[in-house]
Amino acid sequence: MAQATSGDPSSPVTARAGQAFDTGRAVSDVETLLAEDLPRDGAPVREGVPASGEWTGTRGAGFRIIPIWEGEDLTGVYGIEWNEAEDAAMANLALVVGELDRRWGPHRKVSMRVPLFRKQAGTPMPALFQSLSDMDCYGDLTVWGPTAAEGRWVAVSVNQCDGDAPMIMTAVVSQFTITELSE
Secondary structure, three states: OOOOOOOOOOOOOEOOOOOOOOHHHHHHHHHHHHHOOOOOOOOOEEEEOOOOOOEEEEEEOOEEEEEEEEOOOOOOOOHHHHHHHHHHHHHHHHHHHHHHHHHHOOOEEEOOHHHHHHHHHOOOOOHHHHHHHHOOOOOOEEEEOOOOOOOOEEEEEEEOOOOOOOOEEEEEEEOOOOOOOOO
8 A cells, every 4th residue: 555645654544544444334435436427548557645645546548446444553453462463353254244245235356466477577457456556455355346326346355554554444346347366
């Protein structure tokens, strides 16, 4: 995840820092994103709060990515406490997934393993996966689609760029099919 522009590693990474997790708000954020217009063209653009550099989203031709929750800073957190933070983030994701499954039916998983390897090798990939990779969003995607909303695809995931960074839950909406990349 990109750090805030202040250079302080304990600075919030997203504009969601400090907000308690709320399943209803997270699902509402996904539904709002699903209803928004998607860019028709253009290179992906990272959006943020100008004063702090906190990430508010990324938009590119046919997709948007937004943070919907940011956990606590994990600087100096190790062992059992770190595992508990990861478990809590995954439990939050499970709550969102459960609610979206009720709305759209069963989800499927899309691994981010191939995008990670492609980025390390400098191999091109579709803009959506490149944008996720650029933000260190390598958590496997939980995907629904196409949804009734204009045939769009939706994904959510939990991500962390390193052991000290907070866990971040992201949502993706795409007009393109979200499928696992081939090796």
